[in-house]
Amino acid sequence: MGAPIVTTASITPPMTRERAEAIAAEFDLRRLPPDFLANPYPVYAVLRERDPVRTMPDGSWFLTRHADLVAVYRDAATFSSDKHVEFAPKYGTASPLYEHHTTSLVFNDPPLHTRVRQLIMGALTRRAIAELEPGLVALVDGLLDRLAARGGGDLIEDFAAAIPVEIIGNLLGVPHDERGPLRGWSLAILGALEPVLTPTQQAAGEAAVREMLDYLRGLVADRRRHPLDPQRDVLTRLIQGERDGQRLTETELLHNCIFLLNAGHETTTNLIGNALVCLHEWPQEKARLLQRLHEVRAEPQRQDEIPAAVEEFLRFESSNQLGNRRALRDTEVGGVRLPAGALVTLCIGAANRDPAVFADPERLDLDRRDNRHLAFGFGVHQCAGLSLARLEGRVAIGRFLARFPNYVLSAPPVRGGRARFRGFLRAPFRV
Numbered sequence: 001m002g003a004p005i006v007t008t009a010s011i012t013p014p015m016t017r018e019r020a021e022a023i024a025a026e027f028d029l030r031r032l033p034p035d036f037l038a039n040p041y042p043v044y045a046v047l048r049e050r051d052p053v054r055t056m057p058d059g060s061w062f063l064t065r066h067a068d069l070v071a072v073y074r075d076a077a078t079f080s081s082d083k084h085v086e087f088a089p090k091y092g093t094a095s096p097l098y099e100h101h102t103t104s105l106v107f108n109d110p111p112l113h114t115r116v117r118q119l120i121m122g123a124l125t126r127r128a129i130a131e132l133e134p135g136l137v138a139l140v141d142g143l144l145d146r147l148a149a150r151g152g153g154d155l156i157e158d159f160a161a162a163i164p165v166e167i168i169g170n171l172l173g174v175p176h177d178e179r180g181p182l183r184g185w186s187l188a189i190l191g192a193l194e195p196v197l198t199p200t201q202q203a204a205g206e207a208a209v210r211e212m213l214d215y216l217r218g219l220v221a222d223r224r225r226h227p228l229d230p231q232r233d234v235l236t237r238l239i240q241g242e243r244d245g246q247r248l249t250e251t252e253l254l255h256n257c258i259f260l261l262n263a264g265h266e267t268t269t270n271l272i273g274n275a276l277v278c279l280h281e282w283p284q285e286k287a288r289l290l291q292r293l294h295e296v297r298a299e300p301q302r303q304d305e306i307p308a309a310v311e312e313f314l315r316f317e318s319s320n321q322l323g324n325r326r327a328l329r330d331t332e333v334g335g336v337r338l339p340a341g342a343l344v345t346l347c348i349g350a351a352n353r354d355p356a357v358f359a360d361p362e363r364l365d366l367d368r369r370d371n372r373h374l375a376f377g378f379g380v381h382q383c384a385g386l387s388l389a390r391l392e393g394r395v396a397i398g399r400f401l402a403r404f405p406n407y408v409l410s411a412p413p414v415r416g417g418r419a420r421f422r423g424f425l426r427a428p429f430r431v
């Protein structure tokens, strides 16, 4: 094979130290230049070294060190996830986006957070997730068959994005022929979490919440009439509540269903898409992984190599790069005093490349062990769907590589261009 058609520089353009220092010197999440969005890591490195607990022009704080993120995640009593204060000026309190984001479990503290989380976790058991695997394998193989017949396609549209929508649809029992709008709704609603929101994005997010609420009212009414097994069906479980009467109100139920349908979409799409693009950028790692997979197939008793690789993809190109908290009292992080009310952005993408925790952090190392990345967050709000996401990543990436070990990107992939959710919109490839 000759030189690759799509070069690494056209995917992750390098940034000089000088340029990274210039962006870091004026760092403002509300004004991010395109070269930062293409490759934020050199800027994160400068911030981590020089100003790891950094004030931004709007008075909020930006954290980049792994230890500081862990400290904040651990102290949920001081660092609240409740977004009523933050989102009121952002969306306006009459906005459907405000009602949605302030009612979902991820943006709440106990007791609502605890009630909803317990209900969801009760249905996302190890067994329930393992039972999803055969259907997932069949789905992935069907997509691969179609790609093989066409000699390639788009890694995102035709593969990565086609998987989570079906898995989450199954989890909530959304009929197959009604899944079409789910991805668009999800992109619009989560897109409205970006640091800066245009009027068009806000309008699209609001329309998506309204349409999703309308749709879910019908789905919930139907499930009330025809409940499924609450051990397996998340929606039935959320409707029925636990036996001790922890029922959700209708508004809580609907908005948490919306959140569940959205939470695993773009994040998981980007895990799979980022991994397959990363392997194109790191051909030696790809070759080693393929060799390992070959050996594992010959000796099935050897541990599967894909799970460790999935953890490294999660670390290296974390699909969810930013988290947020609000200090409820005067406190201190990383030796810096924060006043009560301080808004804090947790930069997962920076923490996951912190040299204090990861050896040679700017290198994709699929052999990395003891990978304490924060891609799923940490503490009481740690991702409730992490086992499902890991399963989807393992099956999708593993089966793709087994089928198309020599896939090549046929045009430079197009990034989503967002700070919070990191991934690609398109990545054409051929086999």
Ligand code: HEM
Pocket: 081, 105, 106, 107, 113, 117, 120, 260, 263, 264, 265, 267, 268, 271, 318, 319, 320, 323, 324, 374, 375, 376, 377, 378, 380, 381, 382, 383, 384, 385, 386, 388, 389
């Ligand atoms: C690679 C895929 C995924 C990534 C990177 C990811 C990342 C995250 C992160 C960082 C959080 C914590 C937010 C915070 O602390 O503020 C979170 C929470 C959450 N995620 Fe995921 N997620 C993924 C897939 C999924 C899937 C497939 C589901 C659905 C089943 C899901 C459901 C949730 C839920 C329900 C929460 C809220 C948990 C809580 O507040 O207690 N996620 N996710």
